[in-house]
Amino acid sequence: MIPEASMSPARLALAAALAALLALERKAFLQAMLARPLVACGLLGLALGVPSEALLLGAALELFFLGTANLGANVPDQEFLASAAGVSCLAFLVPAFPGPGASGALAIAAGVALLFGKLGQLSDRLGERYNERLLLASAAERDLTRQLGFALRGLWLPALAGALAFAGGATLGLLLRRAMVSLSGEVVPRALGFAWLGFLAAAGASAVRSIRVERAELWAGGAAALVAGIQLAQVLASK
Amino acid sequence: MSAAHDRSQDTPAPELTARVRRRVFVRSLWLQACWNPRRMQSLGIAWALEPALKVLYPDPQALRAAADRHLAFFNCHPYMTAAILGGSLFHEQRIARGEEEAEKVVAFKASLMGPLAALGDGFFWMSLRPAAGAVGALVALLAGYWGVAVFLVGYNAVHLGLRAHFFSQGWRLGDEVVGALAATNLTGLTGKLRPAAAAAAGAAVAVAGAAGPGHLQLLPMLAVLGLGVVGWVLLGRGLSPYAWAAAAAGLAAVAGAFL
Numbered sequence: 186m187i188p189e190a191s192m193s194p195a196r197l198a199l200a201a202a203l204a205a206l207l208a209l210e211r212k213a214f215l216q217a218m219l220a221r222p223l224v225a226c227g228l229l230g231l232a233l234g235v236p237s238e239a240l241l242l243g244a245a246l247e248l249f250f251l252g253t254a255n256l257g258a259n260v261p262d263q264e265f266l267a268s269a270a271g272v273s274c275l276a277f278l279v280p281a282f283p284g285p286g287a288s289g290a291l292a293i294a295a296g297v298a299l300l301f302g303k304l305g306q307l308s309d310r311l312g313e314r315y316n317e318r319l320l321l322a323s324a325a326e327r328d329l330t331r332q333l334g335f336a337l338r339g340l341w342l343p344a345l346a347g348a349l350a351f352a353g354g355a356t357l358g359l360l361l362r363r364a365m366v367s368l369s370g371e372v373v374p375r376a377l378g379f380a381w382l383g384f385l386a387a388a389g390a391s392a393v394r395s396i397r398v399e400r401a402e403l404w405a406g407g408a409a410a411l412v413a414g415i416q417l418a419q420v421l422a423s424k
Numbered sequence: 425m426s427a428a429h430d431r432s433q434d435t436p437a438p439e440l441t442a443r444v445r446r447r448v449f450v451r452s453l454w455l456q457a458c459w460n461p462r463r464m465q466s467l468g469i470a471w472a473l474e475p476a477l478k479v480l481y482p483d484p485q486a487l488r489a490a491a492d493r494h495l496a497f498f499n500c501h502p503y504m505t506a507a508i509l510g511g512s513l514f515h516e517q518r519i520a521r522g523e524e525e526a527e528k529v530v531a532f533k534a535s536l537m538g539p540l541a542a543l544g545d546g547f548f549w550m551s552l553r554p555a556a557g558a559v560g561a562l563v564a565l566l567a568g569y570w571g572v573a574v575f576l577v578g579y580n581a582v583h584l585g586l587r588a589h590f591f592s593q594g595w596r597l598g599d600e601v602v603g604a605l606a607a608t609n610l611t612g613l614t615g616k617l618r619p620a621a622a623a624a625a626g627a628a629v630a631v632a633g634a635a636g637p638g639h640l641q642l643l644p645m646l647a648v649l650g651l652g653v654v655g656w657v658l659l660g661r662g663l664s665p666y667a668w669a670a671a672a673a674g675l676a677a678v679a680g681a682f683l
Contacts, residue, residue, distance in 0.1 A: 213457040216502055217580050218553065223560050227572040240568060244561040245632060248625055249665065251557055254549035257499070257541070258461055292673060299666055316460035320467055329474075329484075329491055336471035339458045372681050379680025382633060383672035386648045389629030390655025391665040396554055396625065398618035402656055405626025409649050412630035413642070420642050 192233070192276065200232040201351045204269040208347025211265045212255060213340055220265040222246035226272045229351075233276035238287050242271055242294055249388035250302070252395020260313070263305020269347055270354030271298030277358030281365040282374060289365075289377030295384045297357050301350050308346045315342055438479050440517055445510075447475040449591050452509050455502050464499035469509065476513050480520040490516065493530055500537040501544025506587045507601050508536050510594020518598075532599060540605070547610040551617040552582055558624035565631045651676065 207228070211220035218224060223243040230239020250264035274297040278290035316339045323335035365373075393405040451472040458467045473494055481487040500508060515529035556579040564571025586608065593604040633648030655668045 212459065213454065215453045216456075217583065218556070218576060221553075221557060221575070223557060223564060223575055224572050227564070227569060237568065240564050240571070241632070241635075244564045244571065244628065247557045247561045248628060249669070251554050251621070251625065252550075254545065254553075256545050256549065258464075292677075295669075296673070299669060303666070313460055316458045317462050319458055320460050320462055323467060329488060333467065333471040333474050333491065336458045336467045337454060375683075376677040376681040379683075380673040380677035382644050382648050382680075383651060383674070383676030384669055385629060385632045386651030386676075387655050387665065387669035387672040389625060389648070389652040390659055390668060392554075392558060392625035392629070393622055393652075393656055394659040394665075396618055396622045397550060398615075398622060401618070401622040404619045404622035405629075406653075407626070408623040409626035409630040409652075412627050412634070413645060413649065416630075416634050416642050416645060 196233065197273075197355065200229055200273065201348045203229060203232055204273075204351035205344040205348040208265055208269070208343045208350075209340060211343065213343055220268075222250055222264050222268040225265055225268040229269065229272045230276075233272065235272075235276045235279050238275055238279055238291065239272045242275055242291055242298070243268065245291070245295060245385055245388045246271065246298055248392040249299075249384075251392040260306050260309045262302045263309060264302060266305035266308065266346060266350040267298040267302035269351040270301035270357075271295060273351045273354035274298075274358035274361070277355060277362045278365065281362045282377075288379075288381040289374045292377045292381040292384060293361055294354075294358070295381070297354055301354065305346070305350065308350075312339065312342045312346070315339060440476050440479060440513055444476050444479055445513060445591075445595060448472055448509060448513060449506070449588070451475070452506060452591070455505055463495070463497045465502075465505065466495050466498045469498050469505065469512075470494040472509060473512060473516070476516060480516055486520075489526070490519075493526060494533075496530070498533060498537060500541045501548065503548055503583060503587045504540035504544035504590065505537075507540060507590035507594040507605060508533055510591040510596075511536070511598050511601050513595050514598035536602070543605070543610055547614050548583065551614040551621070552579060555617040555621035555624065558621045558628060562624045562628040562631060565628055565635065647676070647679075 204225075207220045207225050210217065219228075223240075223246075226239045226243025226246065227236070230236045230243070233239070246264065246268055250262060250267070253261045253264050255261055271294045275290055275294035278293055279287050282288070282290040319335050319338050323332045326332040326335070389405070389409075393401050398404075451474070452469075455465055455468040455472060459465060460467075470491055474491070477487055477490045477494075481490050494512070511532055512529055515524065515532055518524045519526050519529060556575050559578065560571045560575025562571070563574045589608075590601070590605065594601045597604055629652055630645055630649060633645035634642070651672050655672060658668055659665060
């Protein structure tokens with residue numbers, strides 16, 4: 186559980202600025218995978234004071250979006266905006282779900298992340314249209330240095346989208362936290378905890394389907410069976 | 425024959441120094457900052473080449489002609505573009521010296537962008553990244569932030585190493601860069617990385633399931649794996665991963681509410 190004081194406006198602003206920078210890295214600059222869910226959730230989770238929960242969410246989103254690729258002119262799911270919104274939502278929800286793992290908070294954050302993954306596609310299309318306008322404006326420029334300088338004028342839009350997704354996720358997290366706190370009983374948190382397991386299953390299926398190799402299911406199933414076997418042996422040994 | 429060619433008959437064009445080539449390489453990291461559907465990476469590649477073109481073509485008209493050559497439609501895998509940028513520097517230097525026609529660099533880019541895009545997509549986007557991501561996720565579930573380090577270091581050691589290598593080979597070899605690219609055997613590596621990605625993804629899901637709620641950790645893991653198999657079948661029949669995520673989470677939530 187994070188202390189209330191840790192979600193100060195300064196901390197949120199710092200994390201939103203980090204989200205804006207990471208958003209640039211997804212396509213506009215470098216592409217060293219800092220904007221992938223595992224890394225982005227890990228870094229934003231550190232900034233927000235929920236590192237272990239954010240890392241769990243990042244690992245699951247990484248698997249869900251494992252096959253996301255910007256091939257040619259297609260606009261794939263926006264895995265970074267999903268991560269930024271998911272982890273900022275998660276930071277507000279964790280206190281409402283005491284206990285190890287905070288699975289209920291993770292389930293809700295994953296749902297918010299998927300919503301922003303789809304909304305992010307619209308944002309990317311908007312960005313491409315804006316860049317096209319920049320290209321046309323650059324062609325009208327006589328001075329060569331100024332014309333080519335238009336190459337960097339599209340940077341602010343993905344950065345803004347990153348910060349807005351972060352803010353959107355945080356707002357949803359705050360609202361949902363209030364709703365969760367007002368609920369009494371154990372049924373809803375338990376149901377949400379199991380929903381997280383359902384999301385993990387979907388993430389795994391999505392990951393294996395996205396890997397284009399013959400018998401991917403056998404490689405994945407064999408490795409999963411090995412882990413299950415080790416787990417079973419541990420359970421039996423502990424009895 | 426271009427104005428630059430005519431001029432270069434009398435005064436040899438200056439050499440492209442290592443410093444200028446470094447500037448071009450660093451600028452190439454922003455290649456897609458203005459990616460658009462009309463000309464895709466054209467503005468990015470022209471901006472990246474600008475420092476070199478200014479050295480090679482002191483005459484404003486020749487400089488404009490050279491820049492216009494690179495403002496035409498261009499699209500390639502962003503990492504593989506390093507080889508094309510290096511090769512473009514090779515050709516532009518020869519064009520500025522009058523050793524070849526201006527059309528040569530245009531043909532070089534046009535002939536390589538398609539094949540290199542396919543090679544880069546297949547290796548980096550569809551093999552290396554899924555493998556590094558799945559292994560990183562698995563390690564993150566087992567050892568926390570080490571997973572992030574494994575992902576970033578493992579991926580970028582290959583990514584940045586090859587990107588710099590492709591650029592220098594393009595500059596050194598020009599058209600012959602194709603042979604250097606073939607020698608890296610990216611296609612062969614693809615066949616090894618994808619099974620590793622699938623295995624790591626399967627193991628990661630099992631490990632994540634074992635950390636779920638429940639008194640016996642084995643049961644949630646088996647539930648996750650069972651739902652995963654159902655999902656794998658349904659996704660193969662065209663169901664959207666988003667729809668399956670909602671359905672699987674909903675089913676699990678209902679089960680959890682009554683357990």
